[in-house]
Amino acid sequence: MRFSQASSKKIRRPGYRWTVFVILSLQYLLVYFHRVSPALMTRELVAAFSISGASLGLLSSSYFYAYALMQLPVGIFADRWGARKTITLFSAIGAVGAILFGLAPNFQVATAARVLVGLGLSAVFVPAMRVCASLFSAREYAAVSGLLLAMGGVGWFVAATPLTWMTALFGWRGTFTGIGVLTILLATATWFLVVEEPSQSTRAGDASGKHQQSVWAGLRLVLSTGRFWPLAGWFFFFGGILFGFCGLWAGPYLMDVCELSKSEAGNVLSMIALGTIVGGPLLGRISDRMVRRRKSVICFASLMEVLLMILVFSLKGRLPYAALFPIFFLFGIFGNGIAVVAFAAAKELFALEIAGTAVGSVNFFAFISAAIYQPLSGLIMDMTGRTNGGYPPEAYTPVLFCFLITSILLLICISLFREESRPND
Numbered sequence: 001m002r003f004s005q006a007s008s009k010k011i012r013r014p015g016y017r018w019t020v021f022v023i024l025s026l027q028y029l030l031v032y033f034h035r036v037s038p039a040l041m042t043r044e045l046v047a048a049f050s051i052s053g054a055s056l057g058l059l060s061s062s063y064f065y066a067y068a069l070m071q072l073p074v075g076i077f078a079d080r081w082g083a084r085k086t087i088t089l090f091s092a093i094g095a096v097g098a099i100l101f102g103l104a105p106n107f108q109v110a111t112a113a114r115v116l117v118g119l120g121l122s123a124v125f126v127p128a129m130r131v132c133a134s135l136f137s138a139r140e141y142a143a144v145s146g147l148l149l150a151m152g153g154v155g156w157f158v159a160a161t162p163l164t165w166m167t168a169l170f171g172w173r174g175t176f177t178g179i180g181v182l183t184i185l186l187a188t189a190t191w192f193l194v195v196e197e198p199s200q201s202t203r204a205g206d207a208s209g210k211h212q213q214s215v216w217a218g219l220r221l222v223l224s225t226g227r228f229w230p231l232a233g234w235f236f237f238f239g240g241i242l243f244g245f246c247g248l249w250a251g252p253y254l255m256d257v258c259e260l261s262k263s264e265a266g267n268v269l270s271m272i273a274l275g276t277i278v279g280g281p282l283l284g285r286i287s288d289r290m291v292r293r294r295k296s297v298i299c300f301a302s303l304m305e306v307l308l309m310i311l312v313f314s315l316k317g318r319l320p321y322a323a324l325f326p327i328f329f330l331f332g333i334f335g336n337g338i339a340v341v342a343f344a345a346a347k348e349l350f351a352l353e354i355a356g357t358a359v360g361s362v363n364f365f366a367f368i369s370a371a372i373y374q375p376l377s378g379l380i381m382d383m384t385g386r387t388n389g390g391y392p393p394e395a396y397t398p399v400l401f402c403f404l405i406t407s408i409l410l411l412i413c414i415s416l417f418r419e420e421s422r423p424n425d
Contacts, residue, residue, distance in 0.1 A: 017135040017136065019193065020131060020135065020193070020194050020195075021132070021135075021144070021147070021148070023186070023189055023190055023193055023194060024083070024087070024124070024127075024128040024131065024148070024190070024194070025128075025147070025148050025151035026151070026186055027087060027091060027124045027128070027186050027187075027190065028124055028125060028128060028148055028151050028152050028155065029151045029152065029154050029155035029158070030094075030121065030155060030179065030182070030183055030186070031121045031124050031125060031152065031155065032151075032152035032153070032154075032155030032156050032159070033155040033156070033158050033159045033163075033179065034063060034094075034098070034117050034118075034121060034179075035063065035064075035155075035156075035159075035243065035247055036156050036159045036243075036246070036247040036248075037159040037163060038056070038059070038060040038247075038248060039159070039246075039247055039248055039249075039250060039251035039252075039269060040159070040160065040163055040164060040251050040262065040265065040266055040269065041163075041167070041172055042056060042248075042251060042252050043262075043390070044167070044172050045059065045110075045172075048172075049106060049107040049110060050107075051107055052378070052382050053378040053379070053381040053382045053391070054375055054378040054379040054381075054382050055107065055378070056378055057248065057374040057375035057376070057377060057378025057379070058111065058374075058375045058378070059107065059110060059111050059114060060114070060247075060248050060374050061370060061371045061372075061373075061374035061375050062111045062112075062114040062115045062118065063114045063115070063117055063118035064118060064243065064367045064368070064370035064371040064374065065115065065118065065368075065371040066114075066115045066116070066117075066118030066119040066122060067118040067119070067121065067122040067367045067370075067371075068364055068366075068367035068368035068370070068371055069364075069368075070118075070119060070122035070123065071122065071126065071360045071361065071363045071364035071367060072219065072357075072360055072361060072364055073360075074086065074090075074122055074123045074126045074127070074360050076218075076219065076357060076360075077123065077127070078123075078126050078127040078130040078360070079130065079218070079353070079354065079355075079357055082127075083127035083128060083130060083131045083190075083194060084190060084191065084194040084195070086123045086127045087123055087124055087127050087128070087187070087190050087194075088187050088188075088190050088191040089123070090119070090120045090121070090122065090123030090124070091120055091121070091123070091124065091183055091184075091186065091187035091190065092120065092184065092187050093116055093119055093120035094116065094117050094118075094119070094120020094121040094183055095120065095180045095181070095183035095184045095187065096116055096120070096180070097113045097114065097115070097116025097117035097118075097119070097120055097180075098113075098117055098176050098177070098179050098180030098183060099176070099177050099180035099181070100112070100113035100116065100180075101113035101114060101117065101176050101180075102172075102173040102174065102175070102176035102177035102178075102179075102180065103173065103177065120183075125148075125363065126359050126360045126363060128148060129145060129148070129343065129347075129355070129359050130355055130359075131194075132144050132145060132148065133347065133352060133355045134352075139288055139289075140288075141288075141344060141347070143281060143284040143285045143288050144284075145280075145284055145340040145343055145344060146279075146280035146281035146282070146283065146284030146285065146337070146340040147280065147281050147284075148280075148340075149276060149280035149336070149337065149339060149340045150276060150277040150278075150280045150281055150337075152276060152280075152336075153272075153273045153274070153275070153276025153277035153280065153332065153336070153337075154273065154277060155273075156269075156270075156272055156273035156276060156332075156336075157270050157273030157274065157277070158273075159273075160266045160267070160269040160270035160272075160273060161263070161266040161267055161269075161270050163175070163266070164262055164263055164266045218350075218353065218354035218357045219354075219357055219361070221350065221354065222350060222354065222357055222358050222361050223361065225349060225350075227349060227417065227418050227419070228346075228349060228358075228361070228362075230413050230414065230416040230417040230418075231342065231345060231346055231349075231362055231413075231414075231417050232361070232362055232365045233365070233409075233413035233416075234298070234302070234342065234410060234413040234414045234417065235342065235362045235363070235365040235366040235369075236365040236366065236368070236369045236413075237369065237406050237407070237409045237410035237413060238335075238339070238342070238366055238369075238410055239365065239366030239367060239368075239369035239370045239373070240369045240370070240372070240373040240403070240406045241305065241309070241335060241403055241406055241407060241410070242335055242336055242366070242370075243366075243367075243369070243370035243373065243374065244369075244370065244373030244374055244377050244403065244406075245377075245400075245403045246269075246272055246328075246331055246335060246336070247370070247374075248374050248377070249377055249381075249396075249399060250269060250272075250328070251265050251266075251269060252390065252391060253316075253396055253400075254268055254269070254324070255390060256390040256391050256392070256393065256395075256396070257316055257317045257393045257396055258317065258319065258321070258324065260321065264321065267325075268321075268324045268325060268328050269328065271324075271325050271326075271327075271328040271329040271331075271332060272328050272329070272331050272332040272335075272336065273332060274329055274332060275328070275329040275330060275331060275332015275333040275334075275335075275336070275337060276332040276333070276336045276337050277332075278332070278333060278337070279332055279333030279334065279336065279337020279338065280336075280337040280339075280340050282333070282337070283297055283301070283333070283337050283338055283340065283341050284340045284341060284344070287340075287341040287344065293419060294341050294342075294344060294345040294348075294419055295345065295414065295417055295419045297338070297341050298338060298341055298342055298345065298414050298417075299411070299414050299415065301333075301334040301335075301337075301338035301341075302334075302338075302407075302410050302411040302414050303411055304330065304333075304334040305331075305334050305335050305407045305410060305411075306404075306407045306408055306410075306411055308327060308330055308331055308334070308335070308407075309400075309403055309404040309406075309407040310404060311327065312327070312400060313400040313401060313403075313404045316393070316396060316397070316400060317393055339366075342362070343359055343362070343363075345417075345419050346358050346359055346361075346362045347359060348419070349419070373406075377399050377402065380398050380399050380402070381395050381396075381399060383395075383398075
């Protein structure tokens with residue numbers, strides 16, 4: 001859609017930017033649903049495809065391989081094509097993958113379908129963040145990003161208790177087919193309703209190329225900046241815990257070690273979603289308005305994650321049902337909600353013109369980590385072996401220790417990060 005005077009008036013219409021935000025955040029809700037939905041379907045997937053824990057990890061992580069590998073290109077697409085074209089095209093691919101997953105006759109087709117879902121949904125978050133950077137002020141950015149992540153938390157919640165209801169009513173295959181149809185509807189809404197205003201530098205670049213930085217030069221700038229790498233390391237270990245433990249093995253852990261039913265495990269996992277919904281906007285606002293340095297907020301959250309992993313590792317199997325709710329609620333706040341502050345820190349290292357590339361670059365490390373941690377943790381679990389469709393409690397000891405070490409490395413990385421001075425400092 002070519003930008004015009006009518007488009008400019010539409011963008012400046014009161015409430016329009018929030019209309020765009022709602023459309024993009026609903027897309028992001030489905031992104032999170034697909035990321036973590038295997039956590040409560042492990043037994044169904046193992047039974048449907050007759051697979052081991054390592055194969056289950058591969059099936060779940062195939063989403064993340066595609067998602068991670070697309071983060072750098074998607075950042076470039078967001079800067080070059082704009083959010084409307086990028087999200088619409090890739091969401092259609094994700095919709096095809098979701099429908100194919102629901103119809104998959106075997107493990108190979110299901111894995112290919114998860115790759116398509118990851119490929120398609122890889123192009124929602126970074127372009128949405130790029131749009132938020134252009135429609136909202138610098139002071140609003142982290143808080144708005146927190147609201148976007150909160151919608152991801154709603155998607156996580158839908159993949160918990162509501163998913164158990166949906167699979168009971170429609171089966172897991174019918175559920176994913178329906179989600180694919182919903183994705184098509186949201187992609188259509190994005191195409192017809194989202195209009196982007198070119199950034200000041202882009203408009204100037206239309207008349208003269210002197211001020212327009214090439215996308216590849218922008219990527220080289222991001223990757224050659226020393227301060228970028230501790231933050232990239234933080235995102236790597238952040239993704240390992242979020243998607244390796246919370247997004248896959250927390251469900252089996254609650255059922256096998258804590259001896260919860262599937263519905264009880266879903267109730268506990270929904271606390272991660274609630275923590276994300278609360279923590280994203282809360283930590284974003286604290287970072288924007290109350291704390292001078294974003295690093296301080298990220299360091300505190302990382303320290304809390306270390307303490308939570310120590311608690312889960314040392315008291316596994318001895319935590320009462322009621323105690324699991326606040327523990328996983330805090331995982332949602334400090335293990336996921338904190339991401340909005342880290343994304344804001346990444347954005348502020350660079351100019352707005354390469355904001356999409358910068359956010360996509362750190363996002364790459366979170367998802368390549370998920371692609372590594374999920375099958376690796378499944379392989380570790382298989383060393384002990386399954387019993388009666390699940391795993392014995394002792395199988396979780398080495399995996400939980402691995403996640404504990406990961407949380408310590410997370411804290412070390414953010415301690416080494418030197419952030420950019422903020423405009424209002």
